[in-house]
Amino acid sequence: MEVCYQLPVLPLDRPVPKHVLSRRGAISFSSSSSLFGAPDPRQLSQRRGAISYDSSDQTALYIRMLDVRVRSQVGFEPERRSSHPYLCIDFRTLHTRLGHGTTAAGSSPERRVHRLLSFQRYLHSSRLLRGVPQQIPLHILDEDYTGQARCMLEKVGTWNFDIFLFDRLTNGNSLITLTFHLLNQYGLVELFQLDMVKLWRFLVMVQEDYHSDNPYHNAVHAADVTQAMYCFMQEPILAKSLTSCDILLGLIAAATHDLDHPGSTSLSSSRLTTILLHSIGIPQETGLFSHLPAEDSLNMERELGSLILATDISRQNDYLSRFRRHLDQDNLCLSNASHRHFLLQMALKCADICNPCRPWELSKQWSEKVTDEFFQQGDIEKKHKLEVSPVCDRGINTVGDIQIGFMSYVVEPLFAEWTRFSDTRLSQTMMGHMRLNKASWGALQQQQTSVSVEAEPSSPGTDAEDGGATGGSSSKEIPQGSRES
Secondary structure (H helix, E strand, C coil): CEEEEECCEECCCCCCCHHHHCHHHEEEEECCCCCCCCCCHHHCCEEECCEEECCCCHHHHHHHHCCCCCCCCCCCCCCCHHHCHHHHCCHHHHCCCCCCCCCCCCCCCCCEECCCCCHHHHHHHHHHHCCCCCCCCCCCHHHHCCHHHHHHHCCCCCCCCCHHHHHHHCCCCHHHHHHHHHHHHCCHHHHCCCCHHHHHHHHHHHHHCCCCCCCCCCHHHHHHHHHHHHHHHCCHHHHCCCCHHHHHHHHHHHHHCCCCCCCCCCCCHHHHHHHHHHHHHHHHHHCCCCCCCHHHHHHHHHHHHHHHHCCCHHHHHHHHHHHHHHHHHCCCCCCCHHHHHHHHHHHHHHHHCCHHHCCHHHHHHHHHHHHHHHHHHHHHHHHCCCCCCCCCCCCCCCHHHHHHHHHHHHHHHHHHHHHHHCCCHHHHHHHHHHHHHHHHHHHHHHHHHHHHHHCCCCCCCCHHHHHHHHHHHHCCCCCCCCCCC
16 A cells, blocks of 8 residues: 655646646655554554553663554664665655756746645744734844854854753754854855855744744754754764765754654654655755755755654664664774764764753753653643543653653663764763763652652641651752652
8 A cells, every 4th residue: 555645836837737746746655664654463562542562672662652653673674775765755856947058949837846834834924924923033143143152152062052041042043053053164055055045044944844832842952953963973983984965964954853843742654754855845945955966966865864764763773773783793884875874863863862961950951841742742632532642641740750761761772872882971971961860850759759748648646746747848958850840
């Protein structure tokens, strides 16, 4: 069975021709794909509602708690480039075909292929049609580069970089400012002869496509991932091997990896496809790479799509198993383009979930924001009488419980292997922060439990004694971050 998605082709002056809507112009993928299709029932040992999992695999079980489909580790094979569903997309049908030289007489007028509007850009367009101005004007880059924001950019490669402060200093334009700075710092703007107007438009459209009302999956998260990706690409083992094209794709993939994310823990195949199409559609719409040879542009889109799909958590064990095998066999060759691409995928995966490895002051804020997003989803599910998704019920879950489980079964296994690959001061710092943060959440959980027990009404006959104990406990200070979001 095949499911086809067709991109609308908007001609300049005529109705859409029939051949554009033909099968050749469709985007298709097989429903049996390991990423987009339903899992094979033979590979699932239990099923609870819409969530299937293998109870013998704790890592897979915890990922399943985030309401995504994950196969058991049994039967995993090394990833083949042809296994990605996005490779079934004919990227040539998504391109704007501009004529070169004179056109033959009687030839049909040139037509432009547009990407699907994201939900954010649809709302923005509808506001413009209704005459409603944009609420937060975008300041020009020169203004963002002054003062404290510029000072922060001088330390953009440090692991304790405070993206929340930087976002405030740039008036909410952290993703635009940070990404442009990194592209310019690497000399990629000049090297790839990127048009400044097109690049600016590209970055503005990327930032607009993130949902600003999402507590976690918003443009600030994308900026944080981009900054982390830069730190990983600065590691000696990668810095001396990555090509300029690798670096360009790594930064763009980090900035665009969650475009139009709905703020829900469950990403269906259609949503993943939409995120992918938006990520590769914005460069096409802005013409960012239109000056490059057509084949080079297509290859960059394929590589960009592959990097973005690597952040899908439902394939966490797949990538981790392959990474572990490479390290066990010591056969990673950084002069091999496919191996470098795989390492970029692993770096982006680490950057995407690196919050538990940040210093406590930053990690705590991210933990509370992602939990707030979970609980908002649970509240909506309760309102509509739906089964509440795992980790989304604020009545039975806490920030500490969720974070400790996430660190134990998802983050720690991944970063342990990354440290094997790149055992540097940064890797040791990240592992140290993660252990401290995990212990801090555990201590806060114990304190909350202790306070709850002491706050219970005292039994008859022990009022005076218990009152003294209660009075003593009430004066105890709960450390910062103990409150649930």
